[in-house]
Amino acid sequence: MHLTPSAYTLLGLTALVAALAAVLTFALLRFSAAAADTRRNLRGGGAETALLSAAVQEAVTKLKAQERATAARADASERLSGEIISSLTAGLLVVGLHGEVRILNRAGLRMLDLPDTLQPEEYRRSPREQPLHDVIDECLARGSSIVRRAVVLPEAGDGVTHLGVSVSPLSDQNGRLHGAICLFTDLTAVKDLEEQLRLKESLATVGELTAGIAHEFRNGLATIQGYSKLFDLKALPASYRPYVEGIRSETESLSQVVTNFLNFARPAQLTLTEVDLRAICERAADEIRSDARALGGDVDVRGDFGVIEGDEVLLRQAFSNLLRNALEACAGAAEPPRIVIQSEVDPALKLSRIVVNDNGPGIPPALRERVFRPFFTSKRNGTGLGLALVQKIIVFHNGRIVAGASPTGGASLQVTLPIAG
Ligand SMILES: Nc1ncnc2c1ncn2[C@@H]1O[C@H](COP(=O)(O)OP(=O)(O)OP(=O)(O)O)[C@@H](O)[C@H]1O
Ligand SMILES: [Mg+2]
Numbered sequence: 001m002h003l004t005p006s007a008y009t010l011l012g013l014t015a016l017v018a019a020l021a022a023v024l025t026f027a028l029l030r031f032s033a034a035a036a037d038t039r040r041n042l043r044g045g046g047a048e049t050a051l052l053s054a055a056v057q058e059a060v061t062k063l064k065a066q067e068r069a070t071a072a073r074a075d076a077s078e079r080l081s082g083e084i085i086s087s088l089t090a091g092l093l094v095v096g097l098h099g100e101v102r103i104l105n106r107a108g109l110r111m112l113d114l115p116d117t118l119q120p121e122e123y124r125r126s127p128r129e130q131p132l133h134d135v136i137d138e139c140l141a142r143g144s145s146i147v148r149r150a151v152v153l154p155e156a157g158d159g160v161t162h163l164g165v166s167v168s169p170l171s172d173q174n175g176r177l178h179g180a181i182c183l184f185t186d187l188t189a190v191k192d193l194e195e196q197l198r199l200k201e202s203l204a205t206v207g208e209l210t211a212g213i214a215h216e217f218r219n220g221l222a223t224i225q226g227y228s229k230l231f232d233l234k235a236l237p238a239s240y241r242p243y244v245e246g247i248r249s250e251t252e253s254l255s256q257v258v259t260n261f262l263n264f265a266r267p268a269q270l271t272l273t274e275v276d277l278r279a280i281c282e283r284a285a286d287e288i289r290s291d292a293r294a295l296g297g298d299v300d301v302r303g304d305f306g307v308i309e310g311d312e313v314l315l316r317q318a319f320s321n322l323l324r325n326a327l328e329a330c331a332g333a334a335e336p337p338r339i340v341i342q343s344e345v346d347p348a349l350k351l352s353r354i355v356v357n358d359n360g361p362g363i364p365p366a367l368r369e370r371v372f373r374p375f376f377t378s379k380r381n382g383t384g385l386g387l388a389l390v391q392k393i394i395v396f397h398n399g400r401i402v403a404g405a406s407p408t409g410g411a412s413l414q415v416t417l418p419i420a421g
Contacts, residue, residue, distance in 0.1 A: 088105055092105040093108055103120055104118070132184065136180050139180050146165070163187060166182070166184075167180050200396065204267065218258045218262070225248070228244055260389070264388055281354065284319035287320055304344055306352035314393045321387070325386060329358055329410065337359065339357070350418055355412055358406060358408075359409070398418050
């Protein structure tokens with residue numbers, strides 16, 4: 001049988017379609033078998049998968065809890081270090097490489113007389129704090145610690161603040177310097193106490209050494225004075241009279257010096273009672289008021305005064321000397337004396353601060369320490385023992401006295417005394 005070309009083509013196409021159908025059927029059969037396999041597998045491994053997913057879930061939950069705990073710990077430790085820094089009684093100053101302040105705690109702000117609310121980034125160096133920064137800069141330059149360096153900062157008034165300063169360099173993990181940490185403490189009270197003890201000791205030594213000699217001196221003087229008084233001036237030739245008068249007046253003023261000196265040098269023995277400082281000051285003011293008024297001025301007593309355990313007689317003597325000096329200073333400058341005793345009580349520090357201000361010529365800064373030395377005087381008839389005695393009395397009452405300037409440009413003698421209670 002002969003087939004036409006188109007019959008051949010048809011036959012070929014039919015064979016091709018049959019082959020394709022066979023291939024498709026085979027592929028379908030394989031696919032459904034695979035799907036059945038997968039279904040079987042899935043049905044058999046369901047428990048395993050659930051277990052796996054629960055484990056993953058648990059791990060994720062634990063990780064999250066850990067993350068939360070770590071964050072809480074970091075928070076707590078930051079809070080704790082913040083609390084430690086702010087409750088430190090020492091000043092803490094942390095600076096960067098160029099001295100920029102990163103941390104300055106509350107105690108530090110207080111010691112540097114800065115507002116409590118000042119933020120580290122608002123801090124600007126002032127000339128007053130420069131001595132402290134000099135130590136920090138030195139530590140940064142050397143890269144090594146400086147331990148307990150004594151630093152003195154000037155105060156707004158006449159005083160100073162003594163600081164004990166320790167600085168250590170700060171380095172990162174690679175040992176690279178990135179700043180410094182500075183701890184500082186206010187040693188002013190300790191210095192004052194040291195000064196007080198030193199004064200007490202040296203006053204006691206001066207007393208022991210010289211009181212004996214002064215007694216001998218006074219006896220000799222009394223004899224000379226006694227003999228000079230035996231001369232009957234009227235019976236003497238007129239040309240001799242001035243000599244005898246000279247001997248009398250000189251021995252008198254010398255014996256005054258010796259009496260004052262003995263007063264000053266005598267070992268301080270306090271008879272302690274409760275003393276109202278206001279009453280003491282009022283009485284001392286009353287003593288000189290008439291003299292002050294006669295010169296066209298007056299004496300005022302103002303403010304809060306405390307009560308102290310002290311020697312009433314000695315304290316009265318101390319304030320009388322201060323007022324007498326104020327009066328003499330104003331009179332010497334021909335100023336109507338305006339003398340004010342101003343007092344305040346510091347209940348926190350248990351101190352009474354009494355200031356005697358006048359409108360005289362004042363005490364030049366260079367002399368403000370020297371005026372307390374025995375025999376320092378600028379007066380023709382002064383013994384120079386008044387303020388030395390005042391200082392001794394105040395120091396033996398555990399107080400201190402400093403000289404400064406009053407608001408009117410005169411002198412300001414500032415007494416600090418610990419009050420009872
Ligand atoms: N209020 C004051 N204003 C100015 N200068 C003062 C004042 N108080 C004291 N001085 C100075 O201090 C010096 C010493 O005073 P201090 O009382 O020790 O001795 P004095 O007054 O000179 O002598 P004395 O007290 O023995 O009479 C005075 O001579 C004076 O130069
Ligand atoms: Mg005097």
